[in-house]
Amino acid sequence: MTHIKREDGRENFEKRPVKITRNYTMYAEGSVLIEVGNTKVICTASVNEKVPPFLKNQGKGWITAEYSMLPRATDERNMREAAKGKLTGRTMEIQRLIGRALRASIDLEKLGERTITVDCDVIQADGGTRTASITGGYIALSLAMERLVRMGTLKENPLTSNIAAISVGIVNGVPMLDLKYTEDSSAEVDMNVIMNCKGEFVEVQGTGEESTYTREELNKMLELAEKGIKELIEVQEQEIREEFSL
Amino acid sequence: MTHIKREDGRENFEKRPVKITRNYTMYAEGSVLIEVGNTKVICTASVNEKVPPFLKNQGKGWITAEYSMLPRATDERNMREAAKGKLTGRTMEIQRLIGRALRASIDLEKLGERTITVDCDVIQADGGTRTASITGGYIALSLAMERLVRMGTLKENPLTSNIAAISVGIVNGVPMLDLKYTEDSSAEVDMNVIMNCKGEFVEVQGTGEESTYTREELNKMLELAEKGIKELIEVQEQEIREEFSL
Amino acid sequence: MTHIKREDGRENFEKRPVKITRNYTMYAEGSVLIEVGNTKVICTASVNEKVPPFLKNQGKGWITAEYSMLPRATDERNMREAAKGKLTGRTMEIQRLIGRALRASIDLEKLGERTITVDCDVIQADGGTRTASITGGYIALSLAMERLVRMGTLKENPLTSNIAAISVGIVNGVPMLDLKYTEDSSAEVDMNVIMNCKGEFVEVQGTGEESTYTREELNKMLELAEKGIKELIEVQEQEIREEFSL
Amino acid sequence: MTHIKREDGRENFEKRPVKITRNYTMYAEGSVLIEVGNTKVICTASVNEKVPPFLKNQGKGWITAEYSMLPRATDERNMREAAKGKLTGRTMEIQRLIGRALRASIDLEKLGERTITVDCDVIQADGGTRTASITGGYIALSLAMERLVRMGTLKENPLTSNIAAISVGIVNGVPMLDLKYTEDSSAEVDMNVIMNCKGEFVEVQGTGEESTYTREELNKMLELAEKGIKELIEVQEQEIREEFSL
Amino acid sequence: MTHIKREDGRENFEKRPVKITRNYTMYAEGSVLIEVGNTKVICTASVNEKVPPFLKNQGKGWITAEYSMLPRATDERNMREAAKGKLTGRTMEIQRLIGRALRASIDLEKLGERTITVDCDVIQADGGTRTASITGGYIALSLAMERLVRMGTLKENPLTSNIAAISVGIVNGVPMLDLKYTEDSSAEVDMNVIMNCKGEFVEVQGTGEESTYTREELNKMLELAEKGIKELIEVQEQEIREEFSL
């Protein structure tokens, strides 16, 4: 791996600083503001004592996610999807990904017949908004679950393992961890990796952007991702411990 | 006017504390987070060097506004308008109101052929989100305009007078300033007042909620609103002075 | 108040002639054609023995309104909202206003669990279509209510007070009653006032059109509106008396 | 043909009385209210000095039609298509039919590069709304065309032959002319016939409603239709003569 | 009738060759690929043990149809209706026609409370797609019905008579049977005829394309159609016999 200083001075294997503000909004059962470098996402977990029709009377719950960006979260203002009258393919893809990821962290039977909606609203975007949404969304979900336990709604915390996510990529031939926007937009390969605290994969999505990658490059990217996710999971656990004085 | 202590200890003629965080996001030409009590709105002003078709080649600019609430800005989660595929009547009414209000603060000819979009995204709602959007939106607009002047894009600041807005209402027969959500939802009359720094009205909207009000009550509400708006305009001016060390 | 002859010869304090054709269509429980000068609106009140979901099992009824213009009700043909696939913000704002206004005229508990939909379809538009819709809509509602009483569906007429509406504005610095289209489109201030037969306000909406107005001007406009609404309520009462030989 | 008295006393071969109110609205280049028995349709012809993209620069004009019913034009209130956000199949089918029919009455090259939109808005529906729309729409179109000639916009009237339409059907085994709603809804066969003043067919649409019909029945229905259309064309010509004192 | 050789060598009274591939797809209760010359349509009949709301608890079933074209079924690629977000008027008109036609072939009471959806997806279009959909749709329906009988779901086959459809038209003044696309697009008159095996009409739709036709021409077209439909019904019966070794 060549040694190249990145625009913000990071090494290739370094992720950006992560900051969590717990209980960022006052109504949601769980909420955080997650900041990953300049990327900022409000994640809230909302509990609803119902399940979608396809799960009725099965004794199981559901986790779903929604994702959106404020119109000026980016350098150029984007039209609102509400004004367009429909979600873009990108939004749908991302919110399906977040939901799938978070469902891998929980025992849906222990959750019981309720739905948790994790809303991820990007306030400011500088690359990695979907992975920040997953990492922050897990904390919001975790705050909500622990609260349901303390309120007596749940007998037992249904979470089974932390889930976190990070991006990796190949920029100018060099594998790099946690791409910021300028890196991401010039990357030959862009990969999002979601793992749990046991070091298992929940999802790997690696895309050549009008380009391709070899098995060796794939391996290098996965190694960077594993390292980054391990660090993110430590942050998550620290926050949850602090919140509940565990 | 009867003397009744309000839920949060305010007098009837007292508005809630207002806090402005300037430059809340990094991309917009102007941006603030405005907090009015527990109501929090991100207001950004985005400059676009185009005008809508109906204004083409008239040497005039345009101000438009968009308004939205995060799904869990409220006690119960609301479905996203992007997911519904259309804006509600309430949203359209509010964003038309904000746009009209802000257009009354500016000389559109001096703005030249450009459009300013003021986005008001409610992070947390506790009553008065539309009036907070106008008060905060004006500051975002003002930051953007002064910057265009300093960058040389504009020769002269096109703003002609500050605009601020506040709600008043009648709750249990008593006129009150700046209703929080619990007050608003039990009010007999709900009025939004928008004024400029010269003490003139830009818009008055007073609605009996399955109720009515007399001319005398209307007058009392307008007096409360005038007092509140004067205070809000002082806050606005203080922020703008600080930003530009005027 | 300066003395200026208006385009159609009216004094500033004069409203346009109003003509009501009762039972204009044959299926609706109540229907009128209201003509205010050249503005013509068909108002029908339709009774449905159901309430919207948010009112189920509360022993209360509901009044809702819908508003539309025929495409060639105006000088230039407008595209149909059905063809666009959505209601404009203007339409939503107006139909919400009409519904709110009419709900202030009735005891919803006495109405019982039924919904009245008041449809206001503008056949020809020459200013003041929303206020004509409210004034005419009230008569259609009133015809329907009295009929339900006579048919024995209702024990008692649930209407509590007449509601009528009129526009006022400031044109070339002069406050004027009941603006026709050419006046409205050049007005500095446009205000819609809705009152009941007791002289109380149901709604006041006064908007500076890229302009502002003083407290004194507000007062003058409200006086004109009060006078106009008193006259409209006499017309309404006359029509209802004639219909039912009261 | 069996002799059966119809609900409203008509013979099988009798159409309902037709009443035309010319210039029913004040803005459209041509407008009528057509009443066929209790069916009432406002037809307006609006001229636009543009053609749709597929006809650009071909020296030809276009006629298009739109059709709608007021929500309470019928015995039960129908939801507005604008509120549903889309046109029903029935509406699309009808407005395509009206447009096709009217295009058969005109020389589109003589019309020049302009579009005439014929709006047919049903105020009250008692069967035969699509055929009344065509018959009335032709008069509105004709008033508009003659006016364009008199204003000097057109050198020559581009209309080539009157077009009118009527329904026929088989009710309880008996062929009948001009079905009213109660007849139409119990008809075994429902046929709409559009012809010109030369006795030629523009369109024939005959539908068995969960039923079928023989060649002989088809012939009988066509004879009734021919008779009815001849009478309608006389009404049209009378109206046009009166309007222009021809 | 003048004698003119057609582009593909057919006589005016000759239909194109018809080929049926039964059980073209493996999931549907009934399915065929119908090829009429170069026009190819996949028709499937899907059984659902429910009825639409307007038929609930009436002991009757329902037949409905949907029609679509693959984007490149035609010479120029057409945008998908799913991408446009709505069905075109043409599609709605066609699928309503197919549904009506097939309902005339069946005793809906004997079908019982179930819905059959006949999907007609045009793989390749060379004129006559709607009539091929009806002719092929009937076979798919028939395969499904016979299967429900053999499975014991139905006691008795509810079909009452074969239904088939064909187009006729007038091209360069000459009546012709079964128009291919190049003929159809230059036809003065275009007529679709749907008949049953008893020689009765289910539907006749004859349209002058900016043209008209006489009674005599109508008669000639109907004769051609009768001949063509008789041949199509033989094909249908042959296929059904082969399938069930009747």
Next chain:
Amino acid sequence: MTHIKREDGRENFEKRPVKITRNYTMYAEGSVLIEVGNTKVICTASVNEKVPPFLKNQGKGWITAEYSMLPRATDERNMREAAKGKLTGRTMEIQRLIGRALRASIDLEKLGERTITVDCDVIQADGGTRTASITGGYIALSLAMERLVRMGTLKENPLTSNIAAISVGIVNGVPMLDLKYTEDSSAEVDMNVIMNCKGEFVEVQGTGEESTYTREELNKMLELAEKGIKELIEVQEQEIREEFSL
């Protein structure tokens, strides 16, 4: 790797039989029917001499893809997206994936300012529809490109390397190649792999379905995929050689 006989008798490392019918439809510049076991997809490549707005005047072309399933391509009939009025998230995700994959096979500059739309319409679905769409879509694209070369529209074939795709997964703990529907729906992990003829990855998407997978399992799945794709690319090359007698 445990040895388990699969439902259809295949070994874990065996893909299903693949059958290509070239020139399946007559209008598209390139078209095939691809059958992978019981999965059948019509792939057409349509050439348009325009590019989307974001590519205007850059001397580059574009490849885009659309994906759809016939309603009865599956065991239970699915509602059409055109009837729902919008694409599902699944469809959008798949068509974005196909487009990205095919763009990795071509030099967009050599394509010149034209757009190729690859339509993938699933006639019958038995697992692996998205990978079959990519594998078949590449052949359709390739037929179209070679034809443009032979017609002289392109100087040089812009394709740079074959692209094919296959699914792998873990079913009951066992990695398997090319899952059919019953396998896919019970898989713990589902992975789609897209590679080129040089053995490089274009895209890897591996998803734990409420489950996770280890690095070792990931490696095994990638090996199976590489083997399968090598075989698919041989099929592709054979077809292209036969078509053009290369």
